[in-house]
Amino acid sequence: MVWEIVLWVIFAIMNLVLLGLNFYQFIGFSDLEADYLNPYELSSRINSVIVPEYMLHGAFCILFLLTGHWIMFLLTLPPACYNLKLYLSRQHLIDVTEVFRVLNVEKKIRIIKLGFYVIFFAIVISRLAFSAINAVFGDEDDLRGFSLH
Numbered sequence: 001m002v003w004e005i006v007l008w009v010i011f012a013i014m015n016l017v018l019l020g021l022n023f024y025q026f027i028g029f030s031d032l033e034a035d036y037l038n039p040y041e042l043s044s045r046i047n048s049v050i051v052p053e054y055m056l057h058g059a060f061c062i063l064f065l066l067t068g069h070w071i072m073f074l075l076t077l078p079p080a081c082y083n084l085k086l087y088l089s090r091q092h093l094i095d096v097t098e099v100f101r102v103l104n105v106e107k108k109i110r111i112i113k114l115g116f117y118v119i120f121f122a123i124v125i126s127r128l129a130f131s132a133i134n135a136v137f138g139d140e141d142d143l144r145g146f147s148l149h
Helices: 002-033 039-066 070-088 103-137 140-146
Strands: none
Touching: 002 039, 002 103, 039 070, 070 103
């Protein structure tokens, strides 16, 4: 039971890092729009965190699969497939010459991802709380209706 609490803490930390990376990218696009950053600086900043974000989200998804949390895996699968599609088609990096043309679209993508990660964070924290309650009280039958796997 303790391992499940540790696992949910790891999921929460991973989700917080993903939230931070997406918020960092969104702030970068907002700074470019407000003319606080130049396109070269924005591109280098965002391009340096895109691949780690994709890898972390992929690890997040695979970890849910390997630990048997099927619904959580299915919830994280569509963004992982979207990230993989962008990466394989080489459209994941921000091009300096095209940054102003794609600015609004990229900001909307980051807003959608932020919303997804915030909702997902709430789910992960609630699962962490249910696991902790289950570990303390041991009434697995009373909490079975709240299971997401």
